Amino acid sequence: xxxxxxxxxxxxxxxxxxxxxxxxxxxxxxxxxxxxxxxxxxxxxxxxxxxxxxxxxxxxxxxxxxxxxxxxxxxxxxxxxxxxxxxxxxxxxxxxxxxxxxxxxxxxxxxxxxxxxxxxxxxxxxxxxxxxxxxxxxxxxxxxxxxxxxxxxxxxxxxxxxxxxxxxxxxxxxxxxxxxxxxxxxxxxxxxxxxxxxxxxxxxxxxxxxxxxxxxxxxxxxxxxxxxxxxxxxxxxxxxxxxxxxxxxxxxxxxxxxxxxxxxxxxxxxxxxxxxxxxxxxxxxxxxxxxxxxxxxxxxxxxxxxxxxxxxxxxxxxxxxxxxxxxxxxxxxxxxxxxxxxxxxxxxxxxxxxxxxxxxxxxxxxxxxxxxxxxxxxxxxxxxxxxxxxxxxxxxxxxxxxxxxxxxxxxxxxxxxxxxxxxxxxxxxxxxxxxxxxxxxxxxxxxxxxxxxxxxxxxxxxxxxxxxxxxxxxxxxxxxxxxxxxxxxxxxxxxxxxxxxxxxxxxxxxxxxxxxxxxxxxxxxxxxxxxxxxxxxxxxxxxxxxxxxxxxxxxxxxxxxxxxxxxxxxxxxxxxxxxxxxxxxxxxxxxxxxxxxxxxxxxxxxxxxxxxxxxxxxxxxxxxxxx
Numbered sequence: 001x002x003x004x005x006x007x008x009x010x011x012x013x014x015x016x017x018x019x020x021x022x023x024x025x026x027x028x029x030x031x032x033x034x035x036x037x038x039x040x041x042x043x044x045x046x047x048x049x050x051x052x053x054x055x056x057x058x059x060x061x062x063x064x065x066x067x068x069x070x071x072x073x074x075x076x077x078x079x080x081x082x083x084x085x086x087x088x089x090x091x092x093x094x095x096x097x098x099x100x101x102x103x104x105x106x107x108x109x110x111x112x113x114x115x116x117x118x119x120x121x122x123x124x125x126x127x128x129x130x131x132x133x134x135x136x137x138x139x140x141x142x143x144x145x146x147x148x149x150x151x152x153x154x155x156x157x158x159x160x161x162x163x164x165x166x167x168x169x170x171x172x173x174x175x176x177x178x179x180x181x182x183x184x185x186x187x188x189x190x191x192x193x194x195x196x197x198x199x200x201x202x203x204x205x206x207x208x209x210x211x212x213x214x215x216x217x218x219x220x221x222x223x224x225x226x227x228x229x230x231x232x233x234x235x236x237x238x239x240x241x242x243x244x245x246x247x248x249x250x251x252x253x254x255x256x257x258x259x260x261x262x263x264x265x266x267x268x269x270x271x272x273x274x275x276x277x278x279x280x281x282x283x284x285x286x287x288x289x290x291x292x293x294x295x296x297x298x299x300x301x302x303x304x305x306x307x308x309x310x311x312x313x314x315x316x317x318x319x320x321x322x323x324x325x326x327x328x329x330x331x332x333x334x335x336x337x338x339x340x341x342x343x344x345x346x347x348x349x350x351x352x353x354x355x356x357x358x359x360x361x362x363x364x365x366x367x368x369x370x371x372x373x374x375x376x377x378x379x380x381x382x383x384x385x386x387x388x389x390x391x392x393x394x395x396x397x398x399x400x401x402x403x404x405x406x407x408x409x410x411x412x413x414x415x416x417x418x419x420x421x422x423x424x425x426x427x428x429x430x431x432x433x434x435x436x437x438x439x440x441x442x443x444x445x446x447x448x449x450x451x452x453x454x455x456x457x458x459x460x461x462x463x464x465x466x467x468x469x470x471x472x473x474x475x476x477x478x479x480x481x482x483x484x485x486x487x488x489x490x491x492x493x494x495x496x497x498x499x500x501x502x503x504x505x506x507x508x509x510x511x512x513x514x515x516x517x518x519x520x521x522x523x524x525x526x527x528x529x530x531x532x533x534x535x536x537x538x539x540x541x542x543x544x545x546x547x548x549x550x551x552x553x554x555x556x557x558x559x560x561x562x563x564x565x566x567x568x569x570x571x572x573x574x575x576x577x578x579x580x581x582x583x584x585x586x587x588x589x590x591x592x593x594x595x596x597x598x599x600x601x602x603x604x605x606x607x608x609x610x611x612x613x614x615x616x617x618x619x620x621x622x623x624x625x626x627x
Contacts, residue, residue, distance in 0.1 A: 043070065084098070085100035086122045089102055105146030106126060128141065128147070136173060139153065156176055179225055188210070191217075196221060208283075212233050249266075255281070263276065277290050299316055304383045308359065309390060312329070312359075325374055328346060333369075335365060342414075345402065423451050424449070427448075427471070428470075430469050442462055464581040465488050466485065469483070470483045489584040576589035
């Protein structure tokens, strides 16, 4: 049986023990029994240092271990590139260290390819769009985080692929818009020359003998590379029956085709001093409106005279047979005392007498002017007579009075009685209605007491309302009443409720319009403004649900063309609401947005109108730079 190393003699068994003790002393910084230096035993990635009088081996920075038998590389990238190097980076470990590299599309702020972030270096986005022509012909570059995208500019369309695209990976390219040959219109033709580029327009007209309704004769080359469908509809001209003319008779045969002439003669007692009356069938399919009319043969009022103090008689000279004529006798009287009221009255008289006469209810002791004229449409030379009535006892108060309107809602009451200083009580009954609001009614009544001979009463009335006002004089034997109608004008409509925005090189936010309350009158159409009008919507054309209008879509809204925004210009967008009543308009407007530098994209907005008489939208663009 052989012996192991520990079965040898005593000297051989002590040798391993001495070697272990020597190594232990060497690790403690003391030389071994054989005099070996500890520093000579340090690992290749360790450094020998002397501490407290002893030499020890310590692993270098970036390594971990006991310094002699083991110094293993420390992986600084194990916590992730974002934690160690920052955003948009990749981390790379090296023996005893590491370094960082920016991802594609980013560069280090120290302009080196690699960096260690202990000096504040980080990765920032590279604006690839600084290189011109990156997106090729017709393309527009838009920078993104770490990359870029390409879009087609205005006037170009993407081909062989969608937008956005990347020129190195996608086959998409931008080609200039060409709408080709415009569509044909039956019985119509194109006026003048045209091009097939974006925004180009062609104008149509109907052939001779044809007309179109509506008269929208323009078709535009759109951003889709197609022509708008022409709305021109040519139909053969047929004016139908000629129009009727007052006091005139249609004579002879006529043609209802283009150029046909209808001829008229005046009825008995009427004449056309300007010549023969005709109407011509026009290219619009309508008859022309004659500037000549049949007017009644001139009636002259002669020899006006006064009889029985308050009666007036006159004679007429007329070529009419049995001239039944209506007269208007206007009376204006003023007493000698300027402080007393004026007596004004109008009397109507219809008679076939050639020596008419009328007796008037006049105040005594008053200077009167009486104007006599024939009622429309009769033609006459008015006659005037002036006289003074004799002094007499005060007239009995019969309760009669008349009313005149001023300042739109104020009434002036003129008593006929000469009794000055007595107290009078009037009863007012006011009823207002609106034809456009079936359930609306404004009714009120009150009494008014005054000692004035010509009192003035101003009523508190709603705008855009038809009122009937009945005024009765109380405490009078005959309780005389006068009824008068008042149509109040519209007030200003409510301001559009919008929030103002300023936009720089970006899309407009969505616009939401609330229903405008019609308390100040019906919402009608919008009017022109400064700058240019992009769209005009009538109230009846606004649907009950939401309505979206892209700005610059090259369509017509009303009679206005929604043109695209021009590059490099600043715009101000204004919304206007218009109320209209009896040909009186009131406007309210608000600035919704200011757009600076419109070069990137078409701006868009959306409007909502509710109800049959809803909000009317008008977009007015005022350019603040040269266009």
